[in-house]
Amino acid sequence: MMPILTTFSWICLIQPRSILLSQLTSCHGLGLGGGCLQFDWNSITAFLGSPIVPPFWSQLNIFVGFILFAWIVVPFTYYTNLWNTKLFPIVSNNLYTINGTVYKHTFILDKQSQFNETAYELYSPVRMTVMFAFHYGIHFAILTSIIMHTILWHSQDLITQLKTLIKNSLSTKVIITTRNTVVPDYWFVILFVVTFIVTIIMCHIGQLIPVYYLFVAIIIPFLFILPAGIIVAITGQWINVNVLCDFVGGLLLHGNPIGNITFLTFAREPLLNALSLCSELKNGDYLKIPTRSLFIAHLLGMLIGGFVNYTTSSYMLNTVENICTLENPLWSCPKILTLYSTSVIWGILGPRKIFGKISPYSHLLWGFLLGLLLPILFWFIYKKIYPQRHWLKYIHVPVMLIGIGMMPTTSAGNYVTWLLIGFVCNYILHKYSLQWWKQYAYIFSIAMDSGVAVSGIFIFFIFSHQNIKFPKWWGLANDGGCPLARKTFSGK
Template sequence: MSNLFKRMTTKRDDSVHSSLHEIDKLADDENTTDFSYVNLSYPEDDVETPPVETIPDVTFDEQTKKNFEPDIELNRLESNRLESNASSDQFNVLNDISDTEQSPYEEVAAVVPNSDDTTLPCLTFRTWFLGLGFTCLLSFINQFFWYRTNPLTIGVLVVQLLSHPVGKLMARILPKKSVKVWKWNLTLNPGPFSIKEHTLITAMANAAWVGIMRRFLVWPSAMIWPSNLVSCALFRTLHETADEKEKEKPSKWKMSRLKFFFIAFGCQFLYYWFPGYIFPLLAAFSWICMIKPKNIVVAQLTGNSGLGIGSIDFDWNAIVAFLSSPIVVPFWAQLNILVGFVTLAWIFTPISYYLNLWGSQALPIVSNKIFTPDGYVYDIHAVLNKETRLNETAYEQYGHIRMTAIFAMSYGVSFAAITAVIVHTILYHGPQIIKQFKTSLSDQSDIHAKLMARYPEAPEWWYSILFVVSFIIAAIVCHVGKLMPWYYLFVAVAISFFFLLPTGIVQAITNQSIGLNVITEFVAGVCMKGNPLGNVTFKTYGYITQYQALL
C-alpha cells in the first residue's frame, strides 16, 4: 500500500488519475482483491515531478478501503512488533487469520471467540490484588472443607462470580493515578474492569510446570480442556453485551445469557437448602432399603454405606464431589467411567465379598478405612512411637492391617491406570509430542493459537526460576521440620514431572484426572520404611504437585 502511494506521488497528475480510474473499475468488482497487476506505467517523456501539494486529494470508495484494510492492520501490528521487540515469526502468522476461521472442535467454537481486542488492560493493580487475595482465601477454604464425607470444593466459578462485582466496584472507586514499582508504572484504575483482568484473576495460580508444558498441553487444538469452556462461557456472559440484532428483535422465547445465568443461580441457591440442611436424606435416597429396611444384604448392595445400586442422588455437591460436573465431561468419557464403575463396584466387589476373598466378609463391604483382622477400625496410634515412627513390635502384637475388597481393588486399578496412561500416550500422542518439541506458537494451525501469536511468549526460564525457588523452599521446610529427608524431594518431584504430560493429555481431552496418590505412597514406603509422616509428605509433593499443575 505504501509503495503504491509512493509511486503515485512521483508522477504526473493525469497518470495518477488514469491509474486511480483503473483501480476504481477493479474495485467495483466485489471479487477483486489483488491490485498487483494494475498498470501504473508512465510515458517515457515524463517531465519533472510536480510538487506533492499540487496532487489532488485521493479518495477511495468503501470497497477499496475494505480491500486495503488488512494491509493497514498488518502495518500497524508490525509497528507494534518493532516497538515491543517481538520476534517476526510471531506476527507472520497474522497473514493467515480469517474472520470466519473457527476451532475444528465445535464445543470450543461455540464458546471461545475467534477475535481478540489487543487494547484491553491485563496486568493491573486490580488483577494482582484480587488474584492474590482469592488465591490465599480459597486455599484455606478448600482445605477446611476437604475433610467432609463428600468434599466441598470452592472452584474457579466462585472466583469468577465474586471477583466480577468487586472488580467493577474497584473500577468505580479507585483513583486514576499511577504508582511506580521499580521500572514500571502501575495504574490503580486504568478504566473499566476488562475480561482479560477477570481471566488473569481466576488463573492466578498453578504456574511453573504448567508453563513449561504449555506447548504440549495448551497450544494443540486437540487439548480442549472441557472444564475451561465453562469458565469461558461465564466470562463472555458477564462481559459481553447483547447482539444488536437481538436488541432490535426481542423474542419471548429467548433471553440473554446473563438473565439465564441469574435465574439458574437463584434456583440453585433455593434448591440446595433441601438436600443440604432441610432433608439430608435426599443426598443418597435408597428407595430399595426403605422396602426392606432390616435386610443386611439389601443394605450392603443398595444402601448409602453400601454399593448404592439403584439409589438416587438429589445433592449436586455429592454428584460432582469426585468426578467433577457431568455437564462438562464428554459423553464418550462418561460411558467409559460408567462401564468401569459398574464392572468394579457392582460386579467384582460383590463377587469378592461374598466369596470371602482376603477375608473381606469380616469387614464392611465399602469403606476407605483400615481395619484389624477382626473387623475393628485400626488404631494407628497403638503402633507408633513418640517420634511418629512405626513400632514393629507393637505392630506384630496388634495385628496386620486389612482393607475392604473395594478399597483393595481400587488400589490395583490405580496401578493399572498409571501403566495404561503411559502406553496410551506413547501410542496415540507420541508423534504429536515429538512434533511439538520443534514447533513454536506461530506454527500452530488453530485460530486461537494464531491470535495468541500476536503477543510475545513468556520465556520458559521464568517458569523454571519459579519452580527452583519453590523447590528450595520445600527442601528447607522438609529438613527443618523433620518431615522427611530433603533429598527424597528429588524423587517425588521426578515422579510428578514424569507423569505430568501423559496425565495432562488425558485430562485435557476427557476432563478426568489420573492421580498419583497410590504410586507415591508405594514409592515412599519403599524409600522410608516405617516413617508415616515422611510418607504423607512425599505424597504431598509427588501427587499434589501434579494435581495442582493441571487444575
Template sequence: MVSEHHAAGPSPASLPTPVASKKHFDIYDEKDYQQYDESPVIDLEELEKDSPIEEVRVTVSNRDDPSMPYNTFRMWFLGLLFTVIIAFVNQFFYLRQTTVTVGYSVVALISLPMGHFMARVLPIRRYRIPLLGWKFTLNPGPFSIKEHVLIGTMAACNSTTAYAVDIVILQKVFYHQTGTPFFGSVLLVLTTQITGFAMAGGIRRFLVRPAQMVWPQTLVTAALFRSLHASSITSNNDDEDGTGASTEKEQGGLGARRMSRTKYFLLVTLASFIYYWFPGFIFPTIGTISWICWLQPNNVILAQLTGAGGLGIGTIALDWTAISAYVQPLVTPWFAQVNILIGFITMAYILVPWTYYSNLWNAKQYPIISASLFQQDGSEYNVTEVLDKDSLLVDELYTAYGPLRMSVFFAIAYGIGFAALSATVVHTILYHGKDIVARWKITLQDKHDVHLRLMSAYPEVPDWWYGLLFATMFALSFVTCVVYDFMPWWALILALAIAIFFLLPVGIVQAITNQQPGLNIVTEYVIGTLLPGHPIANVTFKTYGYIVNVQALAFASDLKLGHYMKIPPRIMFLVQLVSSVIGCIVNLATAMWLINTRPNICTAEGYPFTCRSTKTFYSASVIWGAIGPAKVFGTEDGSLYSPVQYGFLIGALLPLVFWFLSNKVFRKTSWLKQVHWPVLLAATSNMPPAMPYFYSNGLLVGFIFAFLLRRYRYRWWSRYNYLTSAALDSGVALAGLIIFFALQSGGVQMPHWWGNPQPTGQDANTAIMDHCPSSWSSYNSAV
C-alpha cells in the same frame, strides 16, 4: 490434527498490539478512555471458520478486543479481597463434618455488581509516578469481562485448600509432633503449591495452546462469564447478534422466542438456590432415596446391594452435589462417560459383589464399602498401638497387635488405581506420542487455531520466568525437607521426577476427557517401599509427587481459560502467582488458628470440626507410611493383598491390546477406538470416599444431557448446556453458604423428622438419612 484450512490467516505481526502491552500499570490515555466503547474488535471469522472443536465453537467467542482493560486497580482490589476470603472460608469448612467449597461461580456472581459499582464511583483522574514513568487511572472505563475473569482466577487458585496443610495437622493432632516451626510449615505449603505452577509453564505449549486440548471444565466457566457480560461481547454464536433465530424452529430448536443466556442463567441459579434448601437443610433424605432397601431394610444383603452406604443399586439422588461431584455429567464428554460407565459397572456391580460374597480375604468380616482400617476380627485398627513416641513403626508391636485389614472394595480400588496409572502412560504413548513429538518440533510456530491467533496479539510469558520460579521453589523445597526433617533430600528429587514424568500423560487425559488419574497411590507405594515406617515422610513425598502434579494441571486449566477468554498471559502469570502465595498463608494460618482454639479438633467430641478428609489422609499415612506396602500389599506379616499389585501389569497391557486390535486387525470397527482405558480404569478411583450412587445418578443425568439433548435438541444443548452446569453450581454454593453461616454456625438446626433423621454415629450418617442402616454393616456382624 488441526484441519488444513486453519493454517491460513494473519501473521502475529499483522495483529494490532494491545494498549496494555505497554510497560506500565494500566496506562490509558484520555483518547483511549474516551474511545473505549468504539475501539475496533478483531474478527477473524472471515479468515478462520472457528475452533475445530464443536464444544468450543458453541461456547467460546471467536473475537477479541485487545484494548479492553484488565490490569486495573479494581481487578487487584477485588481479586485480592476474594483471595483472602475464599482461602479462609474453604479452609474453615474443610475441617468441618460437612464441607462447603466456594469457587468460581460464587465469586463471579458477587464480584460482578461490585465491579460495576467501582466503575461508577471511582475517579477517572490520571495519576503519575514520575520516578517510574508510570501513569494510570483508577477507573479506565466500564468493568470488563477480562477483569472479571482475572478476579475469578485469583479465587479459583484457592478453591481447594493447600494439600500440605494436612501434613501440618497430622503432625500436630494425630502424631503429636510439635518440632516444626510455623515458618517451616509455611515453606512446606508454599513449595508444594507453587512448584506445580512453575511446571505448568513448561507444558503450556502441549496442553494449553493446541485446540484439541479442550479442558471441558473451562467451558463451563467461559459460559458463565459470557452470560454475565452478554451485552458487552459478541460473536457469531452470541445472544446479541441474532443469527440463527429465524431457523431455530425449523431445526427443532428453541424457536424465535429464545431466552437470553443471562436471563436463563439467573433463573436456573435462583431455582437451584431455592431447591437446595430441601436436600441441604429441610429434607436431606431426598438426597439418598434407597427405595429398594425399604422393602426389607433389615435384610443385610439387600441393604448392602441397594443402600446408600453400600453399592447403591437403584438409589436415587435428588441432590446436585452428589450427582455432579465426580462425574460432572453436563461437562464430561459422552464418550468418556461411556468409559466411566463400563468401568463403574465392572467394579461396583460385578467385581465387588463377587469377591465380597465369595469371602475373598475374609471380606464378610468387614463392610462391603469402607475406607476404614480394621483388625482381623472387624474391630477398628488403632495404629498408635504399633508406633513408638516418634511415630515410627515397631515391628514387635505390629506382630503382637496383628496385621492390618481393609474392605475388599478398598483393596480392589487400589489395584484398579495401579492399573489406571500404567494404562495412562501406555495410552498416551500409543495414541498421542506422534502428536507430542510433532508439537515439540513446531512449538510456538503452531498458528492453526483461531484462539491461538487471537492470543498472539499479547506478549507471551518468557520461558525463563517459569524456569527461574521452578529453580527457586526447588531450592526452597530442598531446604524445607532437609532442615525441617520432613524427608531425605533424595526423596524430594524422586518425588518431583514422578510428578514431571506423569505430567503430560495425565494432563492429556484430563484435557480431553475431564477425568484425572491420580498419582497418590504410586507415590505412596514408592516411598512406602523405599522408606517404610515413616508416616510423615510418606505423606510429604506424596504431596511433592502427587499434588505438585495436580497443581500444575490446575494452573494449566486456568491458563486454558485465559486462552479462551483472551487474557494476556503475563497478567495471568502474575495473578496466579500472587493469589497462590497469599492463599497458602491464609490456609495455614486458618488451620493453625482452629487447632489452637478448638478443643478436641478432628475427633467426634470436637464436632463439627471432625476433619473427615484429613482422617482419610491419616488412614493413607498409616497404610503406606507407618506400616508400609510390604506388610499390606506384600508377603510380610500375614499380608493378604499382594495380588492387587498385578494391576500395574494389567493396566499396561489393556491399551496395548486394544490399540493393536483397532489399528491392525479391526480397522473399520470404530467403537474400538473409543475405548479409553485410563478413564475406564480410573472411573472408580474416588471410591471411597465417593459412594457408588454418586456415579449411577451422575451417569444417568449425563445420558440425558450429553447424549439425548445433544443429539435431539442440539440448539438447546449448544446454547444452554454448560450454562446450566454453572447455574446449578452457583445456586447450590450460595444456598450452602447461607445455610452454614446464617443458620448452622449460629446453632440453628432443622428439627428432626422422617426426612431429617437424628444421626446416631459419624460413620452411620448417610445410612440413617436413607433409612437403610444395614448397608454400613458387615455381613458377619449382621447375620
C-alpha cells in the same frame, strides 16, 4: 432441613432392616440397580466433578467400568469371602484387624511416632475391605495404562509436535494466539527455584523428610505431566498419581508416616497445579485473556487459598462436633479418612508388608501388568481386526480405571446420579436439543456450582455457626434410609 435427600436409597425402604439389601442397594453400599439417588449438587460433583462437562463417550467408559467393578466384581468377591472380607463392611476406607475391629495405628507406633515392629507383631496385620483393596490394584493398573495408551494413540502427535518445536515453525493459529503477552520462560524458572528452595528449608527445619528425597519426589510430576495432560484435555478426567507417590514414598520412608505424607504432597501437588494452570491458560486463550494476567491470578489464588484453607480447617476442627467421624455423617471427611488409611498402609507399614509375598494382597501387584496389556488389546482389536467399527476407538481403558479408582472414597450414589445427569444432558439434550445445549449446558453447570458455594456460606453462618438445629423428624436421617449399610455381613 432434609439431609436424607443427600443420599436417598429408595430401594432400601422396602426392607430397611435387611443387611443384604442395604449392602447391595444403598448409597453407602454398592447402589445396585440404581437403588441410590442424590439430590445434593455438592455431593454429586464433590469427587467426579460436574457431570455436564465431560464428553458423553468418556462418561460411558466410566459407566461400563462402574458396572463391571461395583456391581459384579465387588459383590462376587465379597460374598465368596475372599480375604475374609465378610468380617468387614462391603464398602469402607477404614483399616481393620484380622478380627474385624477398626485398626488403631497408635498401637504400632513408638513415642517418636515411628513404626514399632514388636508392637505390630503383637497387635495385628492390616486388613482392608474388598473395595478398598481393589482400589490399590486399580491404581496400579492406572499408572501403566496411562503410559501405554499415550504411546499407542498419541505418540505420532507427540513426535510431530516435537519436530515443530525443534524447527520453531509456528502455525497461523499459534501466531495469532501469541499476540497476547506471553509469560516469559524465566518466570516459571524463578518461581520453581524459589518455591523449591523454600520447600527444602521448610523440610529441613521441620525435620519432615530428608532433603534429597525431594529431588526424587519432583521427578514424578515431570514424568506424568505429558500423558496426564493429554488424557485430561481429551476426556475431562483428572489423573490421580497418589498411589505411585505413596508406593515410592513407602519404599524410601518406611516407618515414617509424616515423611510419607510429605513426600506424597510434593510429588502430587505440582502435577495437579501444573494441569490446572494449563487448563486455565487454555481457557484464557479462548477468551482472549492475557496469559500474564492469568499467571499472576493463578499464583495469587494459590497463595490466598493456602491461608484460607488452613484457617478454615483449623476453625472447623475446633468448632464442629464429631467432625470426620461416623457420628457426624454430614462432616464425614471421606478424603481425610482415605489419607489417614494410606498413611498407615504406606507410611507406617510400607508396601513390603501390605503387598509382599506373604500378604493376602500380593496378587494386586498384577494390576501393573493388567494396565499395560488392556490398552494394547483394545488398540489391536480396533486397528487390526475391526477398523470399520469406529465406536471401538472410544474404548478408553485409563478413563474406565480412573473413574472406578475413586471408590470407596466416592460412594456408589455419586456414580449413579452423576451418570444419570450426564446421560440426560450430554446425550438426550445434546442429540435432540443441540442449540439449547450449546447455549445453556455449561452455564447451568457453573450456576449450580456457584449457587452451592454461596448457599453453603449462608447455611453455615446462619444455622451451623449459631448452633441452630431443625426439629427432629425422619428427614434428618443421615443414613439415606439404609441404617445397616455400613454393617458387616453378620450385622456387627
